[in-house]
Structures are given as structure tokens and as C-alpha cells.
Amino acid sequence: MLLTASSAILMILQQAPADNVDWDAEFGVEEEVRDPVTGELPVDPYVEDNANAGADPYDSTSLAAAFGGREGIQRIAERTVEISEADQRIAEIFVAHDMVRLKRTLGEQFCYLLNAGCSYSGRDMRSAHDGMGVTRADLNALVENLQQAMREADVPFAAQNKLLAKLAPMSGDVVER
Amino acid sequence: MTRFLFYPIFVFSMAIVPALHARETATPDQPGPVAIPYSDVLEVRQAEPTDHAIAYARVLESHGSTDASIPRTLPAVANTGAAGVPAIKPPDREASAAGARVDIDLFEGGKLLLTNGITTIEGGSGGGIATWATIAGREMKGGIGVQGSFTAIELPDFGWRSYGAAIGISDRVELSYVRQDFDTRSAGAALGLGRGYTFNQDVWAAKLRVAGDAVYGSPVLPQIAIGAEYKRNHDGAITALLGASDDEGVDYTLSATKLLLQHSLLVNATVRLTKANQQGLLGFGSAADGYKVQVEGSLAYMLSRRAVVGAEYRSKPDNLGLGEDDWLDIFAAYAVNNHLTLSAAYVDLGSIATFEDQRGGFLQAQIAF
Ligand code: HEM
Numbered sequence: 191m192l193l194t195a196s197s198a199i200l201m202i203l204q205q206a207p208a209d210n211v212d213w214d215a216e217f218g219v220e221e222e223v224r225d226p227v228t229g230e231l232p233v234d235p236y237v238e239d240n241a242n243a244g245a246d247p248y249d250s251t252s253l254a255a256a257f258g259g260r261e262g263i264q265r266i267a268e269r270t271v272e273i274s275e276a277d278q279r280i281a282e283i284f285v286a287h288d289m290v291r292l293k294r295t296l297g298e299q300f301c302y303l304l305n306a307g308c309s310y311s312g313r314d315m316r317s318a319h320d321g322m323g324v325t326r327a328d329l330n331a332l333v334e335n336l337q338q339a340m341r342e343a344d345v346p347f348a349a350q351n352k353l354l355a356k357l358a359p360m361s362g363d364v365v366e367r
Numbered sequence: 368m369t370r371f372l373f374y375p376i377f378v379f380s381m382a383i384v385p386a387l388h389a390r391e392t393a394t395p396d397q398p399g400p401v402a403i404p405y406s407d408v409l410e411v412r413q414a415e416p417t418d419h420a421i422a423y424a425r426v427l428e429s430h431g432s433t434d435a436s437i438p439r440t441l442p443a444v445a446n447t448g449a450a451g452v453p454a455i456k457p458p459d460r461e462a463s464a465a466g467a468r469v470d471i472d473l474f475e476g477g478k479l480l481l482t483n484g485i486t487t488i489e490g491g492s493g494g495g496i497a498t499w500a501t502i503a504g505r506e507m508k509g510g511i512g513v514q515g516s517f518t519a520i521e522l523p524d525f526g527w528r529s530y531g532a533a534i535g536i537s538d539r540v541e542l543s544y545v546r547q548d549f550d551t552r553s554a555g556a557a558l559g560l561g562r563g564y565t566f567n568q569d570v571w572a573a574k575l576r577v578a579g580d581a582v583y584g585s586p587v588l589p590q591i592a593i594g595a596e597y598k599r600n601h602d603g604a605i606t607a608l609l610g611a612s613d614d615e616g617v618d619y620t621l622s623a624t625k626l627l628l629q630h631s632l633l634v635n636a637t638v639r640l641t642k643a644n645q646q647g648l649l650g651f652g653s654a655a656d657g658y659k660v661q662v663e664g665s666l667a668y669m670l671s672r673r674a675v676v677g678a679e680y681r682s683k684p685d686n687l688g689l690g691e692d693d694w695l696d697i698f699a700a701y702a703v704n705n706h707l708t709l710s711a712a713y714v715d716l717g718s719i720a721t722f723e724d725q726r727g728g729f730l731q732a733q734i735a736f
Contacts, residue, residue: 217423327477327507329583334479337672347671348631355628361583367508 230291236313243299243310244360248352254306256349257340263306267297269339270332279331283322303356315363326365333357472510474736480672480702482582482626483535483735485710486516489570489596489618489646490531490545495712495729496694497663497679499635500592500622502576503543504535505705505735511536516733520714522725526550541574541594549648554722560605566648572596574620581624581633589625589634596620598647609720610687611650612657616642626669633675637663644687645719656686673702692717696729708733 214221222231257263271293275284284292295312302310312318333354340350484492484501492514493499504512512535520527528550533543547568555564574594581590596618600606603614622637639661642652652658661684667677676699685691698712712729719725 213423325508326583330477330479330507347669351628351631351669355586358583358628359586361580362585365583 224290228290228294230294231288233288233291233313236317238311240302240310242312242314243302244315244363245303245356247303247305248356249305251305251307253349253352254301254304257300257304257306257345257353258343260301260306260308262343263301263304264293264297266336266339266343266345267300268293269342270336271296273335273338274332277331277335280328283324283328300353304353315360319364319366321366323366324364325367326361329361329365472506474506474512475510476505476512476705476736477507477510478505478512478538479582480705481669481675481700481708483512483514485700485708485731486514486518486531486533486545486733488518488520488527488529488545488547489572489598490529490533490543491541491572491574491594491596492533492535492543493622494635494665494667494677494679495698495710495731496681496696496714497635497665498574498594498620498622498637498639499665500574500576500579500590500624501581502535502538502541502574502592503533503735504538504541506535506538508537508539510538512538512736514733514735516731518729518731520716520727520729522714522716522719522727524552524554524722525719525725526552539576541572543570543572543574545570545572547648551720554720558720566600566602566605568598568600568647570596570598570647574622579623579625582626582628586625586627586629589623592620592622592624594620594622598643598651600647600650602648603650606644606650609644609649609689610653611644612653613642613651616647616651618643618647622663631669633665633667633669633677635663635665635667639663641684642686644684644689645691646683649687649689649720653686653688656684659684659686667698667700675700689721690718698729706734706736708735 224231254260254263257266271284271289274280275289291312295310298308298310298312301308336354337350340353482501483503483505484499485495486503487493487498488496489498491498492501492503503514506512514531514533514535516529516531518527518529518531526549527547529545529547531543531545533541535541547566547570549566549568551558551560551562551564551566553562556562558564572594574592576590576592579585579588579590597615598618599615601614606614618639618641620637620639622635624633624635626633640658641661642656642658644650644653661682663679663681665677665679667675669675677697679694679696679698681694683691683693694714694716696712696714698710700708700710702708708731710729710731710733714727714729716725716727717723
């Protein structure tokens with residue numbers, strides 16, 4: 191009651207603001223700054239470990255060739271992210287995150303798992319996807335986008351499935367609802 | 368304090384005003400920085416510049432923050448189009464997620480191609496003659512999907528037509544119905560039934576996925592489902608003459624299905640408890656025999672995400688002593704698009720009603736949403 195009354199009084203007393211107020215500054219909102227070299231946003235500290243990639247890599251190094259080697263794999267990861275950013279079904283999940291970093295770390299993960307000579311420097315799957323509310327349908331969408339990226343890179347289907355075989359068991363750490 | 372006097376409060380909602388009061392009186396030693404979710408930041412950025420204050424106040428209020436002096440980290444406007452405006456306007460995910468808890472996604476789909484299986488002769492999702500643990504329809508959790516199919520089998524002495532419909536609920540429960548028409552053609556005359564005598568059967572079935580996932584999760588835990596099929600044939604008078612003790616019966620199934628991605632291979636195994644003769648078309652059981660355990664197996668190789676080839680086996684009882692044989696098939700299925708799957712198979716159904724070597728072709732068109 192008192193609140194309503196006081197707010198009514200406030201409403202009468204106050205007036206429209208000037209047009210040129212910097213509201214970010216007024217509210218103390220700071221923009222995160224990208225690293226000038228990597229172009230990535232800072233992340234909270236974590237312990238780097240290949241085990242964060244979520245699976246053991248393949249023993250053989252021959253599979254990597256089917257993906258166009260290290261560069262080919264990196265391109266596939268980048269393309270997967272790009273397709274997903276444009277995919278109405280899941281785009282909104284990506285919008286809030288650092289795609290510069292994701293392209294790098296996802297590429298590292300694929301490269302590591304396919305034994306193409308990388309280590310994985312990203313977070314583990316559970317903490318990387320914590321609180322995103324990813325569903326199994328989102329996961330299917332991402333798989334389709336990865337399949338499209340691999341198709342565009344002419345990766346044979348059986349080899350595509352070998353990469354998916356490493357990723358599919360991670361669903362429990364990624365899917366939240 | 369004074370900065371608040373400039374708020375365009377003539378457009379403020381009453382709900383926000385109390386929040387501002389709290390902000391004015393907040394103590395300075397509040398917990399550290401509050402990360403404002405990016406979606407909220409977008410809301411601010413998308414508002415007219417003169418409305419940013421309102422938008423921020425709303426955001427702060429919704430996060431229970433009351434102290435304007437707390438520094439807030441704002442993710443840089445990345446991966447966006449010009450001038451910090453996102454290339455794609457994010458839909459209201461929270462609202463739709465909240466909605467999904469209440470409403471049901473009707474025919475929204477979401478399954479990977481072919482993971483709803485094709486339709487078995489008994490109407491459920493499977494591989495043609497073998498039942499799988501997969502659930503019909505393209506729905507995911509929280510959704511409802513449907514599947515309809517037409518199947519024709521041409522054999523040397525007989526012709527089969529079946530018309531199936533199935534509903535999938537939340538990728539968890541499958542309810543199905545199929546109508547089977549089995550035309551004896553000229554064999555009907557030889558059997559004394561009359562040329563073109565047609566056996567008919569209805570199968571109502573339910574299947575429940577109880578554990579696992581065919582595609583994801585532990586590579587050693589398959590998708591497991593249990594099912595019950597109530598079958599009623601319309602030729603009880605004739606099947607009784609053949610020695611069948613009943614014209615209706617229930618089959619129980621336990622299926623396990625897993626996609627071994629490493630090998631591009633789908634493996635299925637099913638155990639069936641049944642007393643059906645020729646899966647029910649020739650009635651159920653006999654004076655001497657009732658329920659027996661039978662097995663079904665499928666092996667399918669994925670050529671692409673649309674195309675799969677495979678083979679199936681299904682053991683059958685011989686309650687009537689007519690020399691009923693186990694079934695075999697070699698099949699190919701092709702997902703033309705998300706909704707249409709075409710299948711073709713070469714089937715070996717052995718001896719049917721004393722007519723030997725019933726080998727022929729199986730064709731199916733299936734529509735799913
Ligand atoms: C098994 C499937 C998946 C794998 C293997 C995977 C892998 C990864 C990897 C390696 C990272 C980088 C972590 C880091 O930089 O520290 C990441 C982050 C991310 N993933 Fe996934 N992901 C999967 C599923 C999904 C799905 C289904 C979505 C959404 C549709 C998704 C959205 C994201 C987003 C938005 C990030 C950025 C997180 C951040 O920077 O805060 N992921 N994922």
C-alpha cells in the first residue's frame with residue numbers, strides 16, 4: 191500500500207531522461223574483452239586435461255586421413271558450428287556463447303579423438319554444457335549438422351560414424367532434459 | 368541516487384518500481400558480480416536506446432539483484448550481425464520450454480532419419496518381420512508422433528496386404544494397429560476354401576521403452592522395450608478345423624536394439640512369447656501346444672543416413688504340425704525424406720499351410736510425423 195503510494199508519487203515527480211545517457215555505464219555493466227591475439231573471451235579457470243575430451247582417442251592414425259587430416263578436421267568443426275548458428279532449431283543456444291573459442295576447442299576435441307595429433311584444451315563435457323538445458327532433440331539437430339559438415343568434406347559415411355561413435359556416449363553429460 | 372530521477376517512469380510498470388526502491392537502499396557489501404544472461408542483454412540491446420534503463424531494471428529485478436553498484440559482466444556481442452544486433456533473433460526459448468512442460472509437441476518430429484524403424488507385419492516399429500525396441504513416429508520426449516504404412520508381400524501362392532497405423536508418445540510408448548489380409552488366391556481352391564479366400568486379422572499392440580537408447584548413451588546398453596500384441600483373426604471356424612484352439616491371442620515381446628556406430632551396424636534381438644500359428648492368421652495354439660518362446664534377430668548396415676540394408680531371422684512354432692518354417696528376409700530401406708520411408712525385401716517364409724517354398728517380394732511405404 192505504502193509502496194504503491196510512494197511509487198505513484200515518484201511517477202509524478204520524475205520526468206523523461208535525456209536521450210544520450212549511456213545506460214551500460216549507468217548500470218555498471220562491463221563488456222567482456224576479447225583477447226587481442228586469440229579473439230576469445232576469458233573463461234573461468236579449469237584444469238586442462240585430455241581426459242576432458244570425454245573419450246579415449248582411436249589408436250590408429252589412419253582414420254584422420256578420411257577427414258582431411260588436422261586442417262580438414264578443424265574445418266569440419268568450424269562448419270558444424272556455423273551450420274548450428276544458422277539452424278533455427280538450436281541457434282539460440284549458441285548465441286550466448288563464444289563461438290571463436292568453441293570452433294577451436296571443438297576442432298581440438300575431434301582432432302584428439304581421431305588421433306590426428308592434437309591435445310584437447312577445453313573443459314569437460316559436463317561443465318561445458320552445464321545449465322544450457324540441451325535436449326535430445328537439440329543433440330539430434332547438432333548431429334545432423336555435423337553430418338552435413340562431414341558430407342560437405344566428403345568424409346565417407348563409415349568414417350563419419352566412427353567419429354559419432356566417440357561422441358554419442360557423451361550424451362549423458364550434455365543432455366539435461 | 369539522482370540518476371534514478373531521470374528514469375522515464377511514465378512507462379515503468381508498477382512491478383519495477385519496488386525493485387528500484389530496494390536498489391536505492393541496498394547495502395554496498397553485496398556478493399560479487401552478477402553475470403547477466405546474454406538473452407537478457409540482447410533484450411536490452413534490442414530495445415530503443417531510450418528504453419535501455421527500463422530493460423536493465425527489468426533484467427536486474429528478474430535476477431533478484433538490487434544493487435546497481437555491483438559490476439556486471441556482459442558477454443561481448445559476438446557472432447552477431449551489424450551493430451551488435453544478432454543475425455538471428457533468438458526465439459523465446461524459456462517460454463517454449465515452459466510451454467513444453469504443459470502442452471505436447473504435436474508432430475514436431477526431431478528423430479534422426481530411420482530411427483523410428485519401418486513397420487513390422489504386426490504393425491509396430493521394427494525391421495519388417497522382426498520387432499525392434501524403437502518407438503514409432505518422429506516425436507522426441509514430450510511429443511506425439513504418428514506413423515502409417517502400407518505393406519504388400521507377393522509370394523508364389525499367396526498375397527499379403529496390410530495397413531498399419533501407430534502413435535508414438537514421448538519416444539517412450541507406442542500404440543499400434545494393423546489390419547492384415549492374406550489372400551490364398553488359387554491355393555484357396557486347392558485347400559477347399561474357395562479361390563481367393565482371404566484370411567484377415569487385426570493386431571492391436573502396445574510397446575514401452577523401459578531402458579537405454581538405441582543411438583546415444585552407454586555403448587553397451589541397448590534400447591530395451593517390452594510389448595504386448597493382441598491379435599484377433601476373423602477366420603476362427605477355419606482355423607479351428609486346422610486344429611487351432613483359439614482365434615485370438617496375445618504375444619509378449621522383449622526387444623533390445625543398438626546402433627553400433629563404430630561399425631555402422633544396427634543390431635536387434637527380440638524374444639517373443641507366442642502361441643500364434645503363422646503369427647495368428649492360422650489361429651492360436653493347438654490341442655497339444657500353447658505358449659512358446661521364439662526369437663527374432665536383425666542386423667542392418669547403414670550405407671548412408673538415408674539408406675540401410677540388412678537381414679532378419681524369426682523363429683516360429685509349429686503347433687499345428689503343418690511344417691511351419693522359420694522366416695528370413697534380406698531388406699533395404701530408404702528414407703526419401705523426414706517423412707517417407709520406402710522398404711523392399713526378399714522374404715523366405717518357407718511352408719505356409721502346406722504350400723512349400725513361399726519366397727517372394729516385400730514392399731512397404733511408410734509415412735511418419
Ligand atoms: C555429444 C555431443 C556434444 C559434444 C561432444 C560437444 C562438444 C563441445 C565442446 C568440445 C565444447 C567446448 C568446451 C570448451 O570450450 O571448453 C562445447 C561447448 C559448447 N557446446 Fe557442445 N557438444 C555436444 C553437444 C552440444 C549440443 C547438443 C549443443 C546445443 C545444441 C551444444 C552447445 C554448445 C555450446 C553453446 C558450447 C559453448 C559453451 C561455452 O563456451 O560456454 N553442444 N561442446
